[in-house]
Amino acid sequence: MTKRVIEASHAIAIGAKLTRPDVIPMYPITPQTHVVEDLAQFINNGEMKCAMIDVESEHSAASAFLGSIAAGSRTFTATSSQGLLLMYEVLPIVSGMRLPGVMAVANRAVSAPISIWNDHSDAVSARDQGWIQLWVESSQEALDTVIQGVKISEDKGVMLPLMVCFDGFTLSHVFEQVDVPDQKTVDKFLPKFSLKHKLDIKNPKTFGPIGFPNSYMYFKKQQQDAMITSLDVIKKVNKDFKKSFGRSYGSGLLDLYKMGDADYAVLGMGTLCGTARVTIDKLRKQGKKVGMIKVRSLRPFPEKELQVAVKNLKALAVIDRHISLGQEGPLVTDVRSAIYCNDLTVNGYIAGLGGMDITVKLFEKVFSDLEKGKQNGSWLFD
Amino acid sequence: MKKKKQNFEQGAVVTKPGSSKNYHTGDWRVFRPIIDQSKCIKCYQCWQVCPDAAIRIDKKTxxxxxxxxxxxxxxxxxxxxxxxxxAKEVEKK
Structure with missing residues (x-):
């Protein structure tokens, strides 16, 4: 292991390189660009042996991603925002065909108005497309999650594609100290890529056939079962990762911070959790019993674990960096549905859309709302 | 919908090629075309235009x-x- 000061984009690229992908379709988009730039450089320098496909759009990137996995290659790609939206048509096909692979998504707001800055609108709106989604908080977690992601995705009981979601700019362009694992340990940690069925001209098979009304639903059930199986796999891989690399992230599904005796807590995803930690440390010094729940796995959603985590709380605030227009934040919907029987006040806040800062001050307001017994969340403008 | 015992292979992969032959699309028919061989001049235009290649030429006759x-x-x-x-006739089920 070597310690280096790098940005999360570079950490993601290094993580991808360590997993030894055979193919990487690339199409740059802000703020993901540094990821594919770095990977192109690795390939050009001869640091990794990998086929780079210079595609003409994200739709093609996703299609090449699908095709090369089906042909039996470990494949990686990355995108962001509008790019993910252009990939949308292909997303459920990859998961429906049960093709395992990892894609990094540098989370960015979606147009209009045009915004290149961070929020979670892109990946959260793709949550129903059958991809596992792991959300990360730091550069270190970003690198580690790419490696974990490959193992989770390729697990024989899972076989689903996986997104590593990391905040654009707020994380992608921020330099932090990162422990870079050595290749040998990663090689030992990851299995060899293998598929039960792959495209092979010597042994022809049909991929992506029609599913008539008497069969389609059975295949969807299989996908759902695989998603539920992946809950345990994510936890196990997180544990195994600790054995091999000395680091882990909560249970793998949720990461709890000072929740032991907490009366009030916030729940969120991504980098805003870092700001929440700082706020909690500050409020703890004033004697306030506050804590945080970081949702690392949005899909599959860890319902049961969440029910246990909130058991002793008096109130919970959910911070959504995305709004399901016409409803509320999707995260608060999921949380309410999961803990319906817990009889707990859950307030939904919308914050940080299109790169608006989420500050310690905002978290202090949220905690004071909870203490005052407010029953409604609000939009948090910086 | 008729219930058939099916093999739900992961990812809906069809493991043996040529399986579409097992699917008899003739089930869909509402009208049945019937050839009057006594009037047929063997021009084979019907064989050419059939979109399902369901018209065959008997090599002997x-x-x-x-x-x-x-x-x-x-x-x-x-x-x-x-x-x-x-001629066309309504298909009797």
Whole structure:
């Protein structure tokens, strides 16, 4: 292991390189660009042996991603925002065909108005497309999650594609100290890529056939079962990762911070959790019993674990960096549905859309709302 | 929908090629085309236009015959026949 000061984009690229992908379709988009730039450089320098496909759009990137996995290659790609939206048509096909692979998504707001800055609108709106989604908080977690992601995705009981979601700019362009694992340990940690069925001209098979009304639903059930199986796999891989690399992230599904005796807590995803930690440390010094729940796995959603985590709380605030227009934040919907029987006040806040800062001050307001017994969340403008 | 015992392979992969032959699209037919061989002039235009390749030529007799396992009853052959020797009948189920 070597310690280096790098940005999360570079950490993601290094993580991808360590997993030894055979193919990487690339199409740059802000703020993901540094990821594919770095990977192109690795390939050009001869640091990794990998086929780079210079595609003409994200739709093609996703299609090449699908095709090369089906042909039996470990494949990686990355995108962001509008790019993910252009990939949308292909997303459920990859998961429906049960093709395992990892894609990094540098989370960015979606147009209009045009915004290149961070929020979670892109990946959260793709949550129903059958991809596992792991959300990360730091550069270190970003690198580690790419490696974990490959193992989770390729697990024989899972076989689903996986997104590593990391905040654009707020994380992608921020330099932090990162422990870079050595290749040998990663090689030992990851299995060899293998598929039960792959495209092979010597042994022809049909991929992506029609599913008539008497069969389609059975295949969807299989996908759902695989998603539920992946809950345990994510936890196990997180544990195994600790054995091999000395680091882990909560249970793998949720990461709890000072929740032991907490009366009030916030729940969120991504980098805003870092700001929440700082706020909690500050409020703890004033004697306030506050804590945080970081949702690392949005899909599959860890319902049961969440029910246990909130058991002793008096109130919970959910911070959504995305709004399901016409409803509320999707995260608060999921949380309410999961803990319906817990009889707990859950307030939904919308914050940080299109790169608006989420500050310690905002978290202090949220905690004071909870203490005052407010029953409604609000939009948090910086 | 008829319940058949099916093999739900992961990712809906069909592991043996040529499986579409097992699917008899003739089930869809509402009208059945019937060739009157006494009027047929063997021009083979019906064989050319059949979108499902469900009309075959018997090599010995050089006559056309319809494969009702796959004929969907689109009746393009009926329309195309220059001597009007293909009649249509309502399919009896």
């Amino acid at each position: 050089e006559r056309v015959e319809i494969d009702y396992d796959y004929c969907k009853g689109c009746l393009i052959c009926v329309k195309q026949c220059p001597v009007k020797c293909i």
